[in-house]
Amino acid sequence: MHLIVCLKPVPKPGTVRVDPKTHTLKRDSAQLILNPPDLYALEMAVELKETYGGKVTALMMGPPNAAELLREAYALGADEMVLLSDRAFAGSDTLATSYVLSRGIKRLEPYDLVLMGKASIDGETAQVGPETAAWLGLPSVIQVKKIQREGDHGWVVVRVREGYEEELFLSGPAVVTVEPGINDPRPPSLKRLLAVRELAPRLFSAQDLECEPEKLGLSGSPTQVLDVFAPSYQREQILLTGEPEEVAQELVSHLRTRGLI
């Protein structure tokens, strides 16, 4: 069984800077970490491998220095590491990103399932899973909390919806995103940490992946950031002062005046 987990390098919170010209994220200055929600997808894949056998490939699009994060994924249980890296990928929105990931996944055929985190902590769009699935012509199932093999090629997954859950049967490979918090990602194994020092991820460029150049980077990104700004709000900003009892009474009369009590 071949499981592919897509991982995103994200800036460590607090180290983010915005390029004042292009309004895109300046990733060079930021310290990169594995996107925390992706760790649940990786753990899920490693558990599936432990149950059913096979291998887990950790796949990442990112700058060359993201290779270190793939080694971390190896220490967490991934068997193979693949880095998709090319200057042409810079400035990608979710459509261009999912295109590159889909090219990388195609390159790793055959596979049984593609897993991703629910969303990244920087972009927070939760779009890349379904967008990648569509490039590959595969079903997309987001917010999955349980995965089991069914028959030779199929899967039964539990999807979390608003107010209920549903069990779905998938007849073959699909792209699923994993609900955060559904398992306990294991700590890195010391043995694997030592072993991975001798290893390097396989590296694929745009050319290796036979990408269509116009689908990459800024030219492959239909969305453009026009502007970034601090939000403004207009509120009454009445300050209530005095002893707690007085303040509470005043608050209640405000609420009553507005018909809220």
Next chain:
Amino acid sequence: MNDKPRVWVFVEQEEGQAHLVSWELLGKAGELARDLEGVLEAVVLGHGVEEVAREAIAYGAERVYLIDDPVLAYYRNQPYAHGVVQLCRKYRPEILLLGATTLGRDLAGSIATSLETGLTADVTGLEIDPESKNLIMTRPAFGGNIMASILCPDHRPQMSTVRPRTFPLPPRDPSRQGEIVREELGLSEDEVRVKRVDFIPKDRTVNLEYAEVIVSGGRGLGGPEGFDLLRELARLLGGEVGASRAVVDAGWISYEHQVGQTGKTVRPKVYLACGISGAIQHRVGMQNSDVIIAINTDPEAPIFRIADLGIVGDLYQVIPALIEAVKREKGHE
């Protein structure tokens, strides 16, 4: 058919019950259609859902494209995406809006890739640029530290997902007239690679999004036991308990209570923020509340800048006093 630009809303329904976010989107999309001198249209997919199409007209759609097919009896990504993509290719809408629900997020991504167009998630503001007539989509960016306005100038449709409660519910007028255009799905059950095996209802869930009163707690509570006080006040006011990301991350309360960019977007009549400093991450999830009340010991806390009523003080003194005052008030009724 006319050549006016079409503004589309995908109407999410489940077993014939439309999600309110669809009507909220019709309200906003109506404004966009007006600014574009275009036409407001809805897209309804499902089985036995003509009533939903009529409801869309009552909420402002001038025309509804309806695909009614047994394959669409419950949501699956592949047949739903197939249906909407087909309609988009045929009618070429300028704008397509979907709810940022589990279903909407899943579906929107597939449609955007198939049409090779841009998609912007969790949009908090939508307007038409008066000159270019492009859609300006505003959303929190970079972890919710700043807002970004985003364009999709060269690809159509311009697509966004919008969370429930971001825009107000428009008035419903059942006497409104509109056209229902029936279309074929053109996909058989054998071609669908996903089947639903089971349906598992959950126990009581927190209905934050549609709560009228929310009493929310942050790090200023000092610990998880602080929520007991907030629960008591919320119960008294007939509301729900919310929380900031910091305290959910700290494990003081479960994720379903989280308000903000990584949690729920809410629009209650009263939002009471207790010991919440008010990072943008949090503010974008509750800024549309009718009345915002903030209690914080730090007079410089950003939450006060967006509060209608602010109290600089210790919530452990103010909340018990408030509980007593509300009890007295209710006793008078």
